[in-house]
Amino acid sequence: MADIKYYDVILKPVVTEKSMELMGEKKYTFLVHTEATKSQIKEAVEKMFAGTKVKSVNTMNNEGKRRRVRGTMQFGKTAKTKKAVVQLTEESADIEIFEGL
Template sequence: MEARDILIRPLITETSTALMEEGKYVFVVDKKANKTQIAKAVADIFNVKVEAVNTINVMGKVKRLGRNVGRRSDYKKAIVKLAQGESIQFFEA
C-alpha cells in the first residue's frame, strides 16, 4: 500500500485542534491500514518522527430527513503523536 493511499485526509475538529498543542494530529486513514503502516506513511509524507499511533474505528450514524433514511459511511481515524519538538506545518497554516 502506498503512503498517499493510507492517509486519506486530515480531520480538523475542535477536539483535534486542542490535541495539536500536545503534538498529536488526527487523520482519516484507510480501513485496512495498521499502526505501523500509518506511522511510516506520516513519517514519509511530512518528514517527522512518529512516537505513537492510536486508531479508532468510527461507525457511521443513521440519519433521516422526513421519510428518507440514510447512513453515513464508516471510517478509521488515527491519532498520531509526534516526537518532542516535531510539528506538521500543514496544520499550522
C-alpha cells in the first residue's frame, strides 16, 4: 500500500442535499483517496480541522461508470472513487468549511 500523508487523504467535500441534511447530525461527507483506511481518514479529519473529535467513519467504494468513447463503439471507464461519512462527537467543534453553505 502507498504511503499516504494525512493531507493527501481528504480530496474534497461532497455537497449534495443528503449530505447537507446529515450535517445537522454532525455527519460530514468527503471524497477521499481510494487507498485510504478508516483510521487514516479519522486522523486526517482531526489534524486538518481544529477542535474536531471523530466518533466513527463509514466508507463506500464506487466503481467507475462505463462510458462510450466519442464517435466509436469502444467503451472505457471513469475513475473509481471512495466516499467517507465522518460522524463527530457531540462536544466536537463543527467543520468550518461547511458554515456558509
